[in-house]
Amino acid sequence: MQIRISRLVATRLARAAVVATAFAVAGPAVAQISAQEAARLGADLTPLGGERAGNAAGTIPAWDGGLSSAAKAGHPNFKSPGRVPDPFPNDKPLFRINAANMAQYADRLTEGHKALLRQYRDTYFMNVYQTRRTAASPQRIYDATKRIATTAKLAPGGHGVTGAAEGIPFPIPKQGVEIFWNHVLRYRADTAARQIGQAAVTPSGSYNMVKFNDEFHVVYSLPGAKEQELDNVILYFIQETVAPARLAGEILLVHETLDQSKENRRAWLYNPGQRRVRRAPNVAFDNPGTAADGLRTSDQFDMYNGSPERYDWRLVGKKEIFVPYNSYRMHWAKTKPGDVIRPLHMNQDTTRYELHRVWVVDSVLKPGQRHIYKRRTLYVDEDSWQILAVDAYDNRDQLWRVQEGHVINYYNVPTLWTTMETTYDLQSRRYLALGFEDDPNRSYDFNIKRTLQDYTAAALRARGTR
Numbered sequence: 001m002q003i004r005i006s007r008l009v010a011t012r013l014a015r016a017a018v019v020a021t022a023f024a025v026a027g028p029a030v031a032q033i034s035a036q037e038a039a040r041l042g043a044d045l046t047p048l049g050g051e052r053a054g055n056a057a058g059t060i061p062a063w064d065g066g067l068s069s070a071a072k073a074g075h076p077n078f079k080s081p082g083r084v085p086d087p088f089p090n091d092k093p094l095f096r097i098n099a100a101n102m103a104q105y106a107d108r109l110t111e112g113h114k115a116l117l118r119q120y121r122d123t124y125f126m127n128v129y130q131t132r133r134t135a136a137s138p139q140r141i142y143d144a145t146k147r148i149a150t151t152a153k154l155a156p157g158g159h160g161v162t163g164a165a166e167g168i169p170f171p172i173p174k175q176g177v178e179i180f181w182n183h184v185l186r187y188r189a190d191t192a193a194r195q196i197g198q199a200a201v202t203p204s205g206s207y208n209m210v211k212f213n214d215e216f217h218v219v220y221s222l223p224g225a226k227e228q229e230l231d232n233v234i235l236y237f238i239q240e241t242v243a244p245a246r247l248a249g250e251i252l253l254v255h256e257t258l259d260q261s262k263e264n265r266r267a268w269l270y271n272p273g274q275r276r277v278r279r280a281p282n283v284a285f286d287n288p289g290t291a292a293d294g295l296r297t298s299d300q301f302d303m304y305n306g307s308p309e310r311y312d313w314r315l316v317g318k319k320e321i322f323v324p325y326n327s328y329r330m331h332w333a334k335t336k337p338g339d340v341i342r343p344l345h346m347n348q349d350t351t352r353y354e355l356h357r358v359w360v361v362d363s364v365l366k367p368g369q370r371h372i373y374k375r376r377t378l379y380v381d382e383d384s385w386q387i388l389a390v391d392a393y394d395n396r397d398q399l400w401r402v403q404e405g406h407v408i409n410y411y412n413v414p415t416l417w418t419t420m421e422t423t424y425d426l427q428s429r430r431y432l433a434l435g436f437e438d439d440p441n442r443s444y445d446f447n448i449k450r451t452l453q454d455y456t457a458a459a460l461r462a463r464g465t466r
Helices: 002-029 100-110 112-119 139-148 176-184 327-332 457-465
Strands: 093-095 126-128 191-201 207-215 234-241 249-259 266-271 276-279 311-324 354-364 374-382 387-393 397-410 415-425 428-436
Touching: 100 112, 100 311, 112 387, 112 397, 126 354, 139 266, 176 311, 176 354, 176 374, 234 457, 249 428, 266 374, 276 457, 311 397, 311 428, 327 397, 327 415
Parallel strands: none
Antiparallel strands: 093 126, 191 207, 191 428, 207 234, 234 249, 249 266, 266 276, 311 354, 354 374, 374 387, 387 397, 397 415, 415 428
């Protein structure tokens, strides 16, 4: 009898533990901000949740609305898909950080930038410019962010978002995974198309350029978007490889899901050799990135994408860090890859770094989960929720790869988005650069018209065989 009672007690205790654990997970997952907190948006906070005021030292200015139009940027006649003119052509570097003086700035450098300065001490440097808080979004995104601020919730386990559409779900974040979702759901555009190149650069500086046609249809942030009408989809994405010839014709179609506790990403691949479309469940996590020569994973595209489920997320806090920002010089120089690509790292004279407040988040691999990166530290812009830099560590806890998101404000939309993404491999001394554009008169086209029918498996098949 005692044994039976003990077993019964043990069973009940075990069940209670499961319930308690579930409650502990679900508790933070359903947390949302109060109406009083939401009232700060557009007041002492920017409409997306950044600190409106500048810093005490005066080295970070107050946010004044950013570059909210082409006219405000000083280029009233600019239209997409032209190459975006630099709104600050006369800016000069305030100072240069190199291996000799990096200790002076150590508290404002990412671990990745410290590593690059040490490893390439003779050639790598960071030109630091005046901080300009150019980030801006359409007014409707600000309105939607305030509207959903008190209703947005994390799905079970933090694997998705509910109660949200169109705006930033967690403008006053309480958990690290909320910041991840703010990046995934940040405003980029309604639709966009681009023709870009990707170079996997050897230590000597040689490379082969892979060219893609990309399309984005971001239904989550369309005007008037409603969660119940989204079919659990954030965006539809197509990437067609157009060069070199041995890779040309392969097309990837992705439906990125909003609540991944219900359904993982949907993906299909058109194979030109077989002339058929098949499901592609492995386009996720640490599956190799498309034609990246093993230098990035699938979930490093757009700096970090997909599901957060394999990691525990810790909110470190907010720091003032030197990050790539307003990279208009690189935006123009990259039309000629030779002006940007150098052995070991990019031509640092084409880069621009500024001091910005960023959210710092650590994602650490959960016990029993698998990924080539044991830990990743994210540096996320407070004004746009764009990830600007990532430090990626291997399973020996050694810093392995360093990502940079060189951003500009496409101010005719307006949206802050990367013009170039770089991934430095500290072990192989190689790097990957994604974002080259051949045409000096063309960049993102934000004027394309698309419907959901353009992003079905049948449409992918027709696109591949035409």
